[in-house]
Amino acid sequence: MLDFDLMLRIYPFFLQAAWVTIQLSILTTILGLICGSLGAAARLSRHGYLRMIGATYVSLFRGTPALIQLFLLYFGGPQVGIQLDAFEAGVIGLGVNIGAYMTETMRGSIIAIDKGQAEAARTLGLSSYQAFRNVVLPQALRLMIRPLGVNINALIKGTALVAAISVVELTYTAQRYIGSTYKPFEMFLLSGLLYMVIIYVVGKGITYLDRKVRLT
Amino acid sequence: MGLDFSVVPGWMDTILLGVVWTIAITVSAAALSFVGGILLAVIALYAPWIVRQPFRLFAWLFMGTPLLLQLFLIYFGLIQIGIDLPAFVAGVVGLGLHFAVYNSELIQTAIIAVDTGQMEAARTLGLSRTQALRKVVVPQAVRDVIPPIGNNMIALLKDSALVSVIGVTELTLSAQLAIGRTYRPFEFYLVAAVCYYVINLGMEAVLRRIERRIALSR
Amino acid sequence: MSDAQPFVEIRHARKNYGYIEVLKDISLTVERGQIVAIIGPSGSGKSTLLRAINDLDPLTEGEVLLEGVQVNKTLPHRQYEKHINEMREHIGMVFQHFNLFPHLTVRENVTMAPKLLKGISKAEADALAEEQLAHVGLLDRIDYYPSRLSGGQKQRCAIARALAMKPKLMLFDEATSALDPELVEEVNLVMKKLAEEHMTMIIVTHEMDFAASVCDRVLFMDQGYVVEEGPPEVVFRNPKEARTREFLRKHLGDAT
Numbered sequence A: 001m002l003d004f005d006l007m008l009r010i011y012p013f014f015l016q017a018a019w020v021t022i023q024l025s026i027l028t029t030i031l032g033l034i035c036g037s038l039g040a041a042a043r044l045s046r047h048g049y050l051r052m053i054g055a056t057y058v059s060l061f062r063g064t065p066a067l068i069q070l071f072l073l074y075f076g077g078p079q080v081g082i083q084l085d086a087f088e089a090g091v092i093g094l095g096v097n098i099g100a101y102m103t104e105t106m107r108g109s110i111i112a113i114d115k116g117q118a119e120a121a122r123t124l125g126l127s128s129y130q131a132f133r134n135v136v137l138p139q140a141l142r143l144m145i146r147p148l149g150v151n152i153n154a155l156i157k158g159t160a161l162v163a164a165i166s167v168v169e170l171t172y173t174a175q176r177y178i179g180s181t182y183k184p185f186e187m188f189l190l191s192g193l194l195y196m197v198i199i200y201v202v203g204k205g206i207t208y209l210d211r212k213v214r215l216t
Numbered sequence B: 001m002g003l004d005f006s007v008v009p010g011w012m013d014t015i016l017l018g019v020v021w022t023i024a025i026t027v028s029a030a031a032l033s034f035v036g037g038i039l040l041a042v043i044a045l046y047a048p049w050i051v052r053q054p055f056r057l058f059a060w061l062f063m064g065t066p067l068l069l070q071l072f073l074i075y076f077g078l079i080q081i082g083i084d085l086p087a088f089v090a091g092v093v094g095l096g097l098h099f100a101v102y103n104s105e106l107i108q109t110a111i112i113a114v115d116t117g118q119m120e121a122a123r124t125l126g127l128s129r130t131q132a133l134r135k136v137v138v139p140q141a142v143r144d145v146i147p148p149i150g151n152n153m154i155a156l157l158k159d160s161a162l163v164s165v166i167g168v169t170e171l172t173l174s175a176q177l178a179i180g181r182t183y184r185p186f187e188f189y190l191v192a193a194v195c196y197y198v199i200n201l202g203m204e205a206v207l208r209r210i211e212r213r214i215a216l217s218r
Numbered sequence C: 001m002s003d004a005q006p007f008v009e010i011r012h013a014r015k016n017y018g019y020i021e022v023l024k025d026i027s028l029t030v031e032r033g034q035i036v037a038i039i040g041p042s043g044s045g046k047s048t049l050l051r052a053i054n055d056l057d058p059l060t061e062g063e064v065l066l067e068g069v070q071v072n073k074t075l076p077h078r079q080y081e082k083h084i085n086e087m088r089e090h091i092g093m094v095f096q097h098f099n100l101f102p103h104l105t106v107r108e109n110v111t112m113a114p115k116l117l118k119g120i121s122k123a124e125a126d127a128l129a130e131e132q133l134a135h136v137g138l139l140d141r142i143d144y145y146p147s148r149l150s151g152g153q154k155q156r157c158a159i160a161r162a163l164a165m166k167p168k169l170m171l172f173d174e175a176t177s178a179l180d181p182e183l184v185e186e187v188n189l190v191m192k193k194l195a196e197e198h199m200t201m202i203i204v205t206h207e208m209d210f211a212a213s214v215c216d217r218v219l220f221m222d223q224g225y226v227v228e229e230g231p232p233e234v235v236f237r238n239p240k241e242a243r244t245r246e247f248l249r250k251h252l253g254d255a256t
Helices: A004-043 A048-063 A066-080 A086-111 A115-123 A128-165 A170-181 A184-213 B009-046 B049-064 B067-080 B087-124 B129-166 B171-182 B185-216 C046-053 C077-089 C106-118 C122-135 C151-163 C181-196 C208-214 C232-237 C242-251
Strands: C008-017 C020-030 C035-039 C061-066 C091-094 C169-173 C200-204 C217-222 C225-230
Touching: A004 A048, A004 A086, A004 A128, A004 A170, A004 A184, A048 A086, A048 B185, A066 A086, A066 A128, A066 B129, A066 B171, A066 B185, A086 A128, A115 A128, A115 C077, A115 C091, A128 A170, A128 A184, A128 B067, A128 C106, A170 A184, A170 B067, A184 B049, A184 B067, B009 B049, B009 B087, B009 B129, B009 B171, B009 B185, B049 B087, B067 B087, B067 B129, B087 B129, B129 B171, B129 B185, B171 B185, C008 C046, C020 C046, C020 C225, C035 C046, C035 C208, C046 C169, C046 C200, C046 C217, C077 C091, C091 C151, C106 C122, C106 C151, C122 C151, C151 C181, C181 C200, C181 C208, C208 C232, C217 C232, C217 C242, C225 C232, C225 C242
Parallel strands: C035 C200, C035 C217, C091 C169, C169 C200
Antiparallel strands: C008 C020, C008 C061, C217 C225
């Protein structure tokens, strides 16, 4: 049977770790959204070289494991003059990684807006920027909430990777207590449930936001 | 400290062996996730309630938690209950089960899409429910989901790096072995990244070909 | 500018998509206040020609002039943007599929462009919206979102949106083709009203009845050429060209 006594005794450590996971998730989401916006802007640019930079970013960061990117940044960074602590490396590594996925999400939502919308705006005399800003983007933002939610869901689970560079978040804590207590199921349950609570709350928030701004 | 790639060639054997193991683990886990995905989908849709529930709980746990945590559970948990799996097997099982759950979601949607008309047609011909499922519904559903499952398999390749953490000497751990001796993390992680990228491109090319063939066969 | 200068002039317009020629050397003029219908089978190039007038589908060769000013100038990107936006403020356009902005109310659809481009105040914008919507009979829907309008109401809103920029020329690209038959008339009425107010209009349409009753001139296009043009009573009753006759036999069913 499960050792509930043990779980009750050590759950505060897991709560602390969950707070680190939440901080990681929030910061990574923010950085991911920034990278995603820049990436999508580059991929949809009028300039060929910007489109190429955007496509290369997406291809490289989606084409290699996030764990390798993280290791390269954290362990390899000092060799090229980048000194980061594990938490910083975790946020930057995961944020830039998820940004490549968000680039594709955002780009997809923008190109999904009917071409007639921009055309109608242009025929009224709006510049391409005004048409994008006032007509295409407001609609694309509504459309991208749900798929970005999928990205964020993956990102929250993805924060577990920073356990591999010893950031004391949920998965690292679970691993450490598995080592010291030899109770893998209990530790899995404690940390797993906390992940699911975080994901559940975020999912509810996304659904609420999506409903609130949905057209029709 | 700077970069020095001159140490890399001496370790290429190790790295390439890592590549072989990464491919082996990806292919094995992919196969497991494919078969497992079909089984889970059929259970979720057609099994009696009492059978369905434990599988639903399993799917819920696996979709809501990180793969890395699941790998720890499988590797250490099985030891706990007296099953000492080699790291490679634990890695295949962990990756395979994780992606089986995701594949199952895709397959369920596809089965529902195929089912209504096709099941009725098969039943009017006199096939039993199981026969209709095996011969008519599932094969069509599987063909419909091969492209998205292919995308899952590409994700699986990249997630296979995680099994380095439970001691499978695949590409990532091979790079780490080299780094342990040479103290050249940047060089070797970059080499590993290039290897992953190339395998990834290969898988994408294969997937595009399969997609084309499926598109042509309709 | 002298009165002799045509209001709209198209000179030797050509357009290719790759090897396919969709417009083959078209020249025509439209006088101020004229109402011109362009008819023809689908794929004849009539929509492409209309969309070339405000440079939405740029010509491969040839010129479009509005009051003697070339619309489709070849300029460096920035200068072109500035120029074309100024030109388009004077050229209203109505689309087959309305292209209303679904995230904006009827009022906001009408006032967005004037607010952005003419810097009018909120009070002025409200007055403008009310004026234009009253004109198309949609005042009672002013704070609705487009999703709650019928097709006919949507198209009337789109017309009001275009008119709010006070254009000199209106282009209609099959404005009633996407509408259910019972909703066509309300849009036609608005267009007739504009005709009575002497708005210059170029109308791509499938509706021969409407073209016959409202337009001063009819152009029949086929395979990238203007095959025949003239007053509606001539083109519809006594077409000179065999192709025109054939097209009309198929499409004229109930028209006179």
